[in-house]
Amino acid sequence: xxxxxxxxxxRAGACVDVCPTDSIxxxxxxxxxxxxxxxxxxxxxxxxxxxECPNEAIFDEADPEAAAFIQKNADFYTxxxxxxxx
Ligand code: SF4
Numbered sequence: 001x002x003x004x005x006x007x008x009x010x011r012a013g014a015c016v017d018v019c020p021t022d023s024i025x026x027x028x029x030x031x032x033x034x035x036x037x038x039x040x041x042x043x044x045x046x047x048x049x050x051x052e053c054p055n056e057a058i059f060d061e062a063d064p065e066a067a068a069f070i071q072k073n074a075d076f077y078t079x080x081x082x083x084x085x086x
Contacts, residue, residue, distance in 0.1 A: 008057035
């Protein structure tokens with residue numbers, strides 16, 4: 001299980017600072033990847049990021065709000081610019 005960032009994200013950045021596993025990443029200036037993303041392979045589902053997000057943009061992947069964004073988060077690390085960040 002992992003937490004998932006949705007398109008409500010406005011890159012406030014608070015989540016990055018509290019993540020104990022450094023699982024949250026973004027790429028500046030890439031319109032194809034406009035939010036922050038969570039690496040599902042390293043997220044330990046602690047929930048710290050969701051509690052800190054000022055926009056309430058982060059959900060447990062079991063939450064229906066996350067469903068449409070689970071693959072996008074994973075793709076960032078396997079097909080997108082996140083390949084170069086981990
Ligand atoms: Fe990091 Fe915890 Fe959020 Fe996973 S749930 S991305 S480990 S802060």
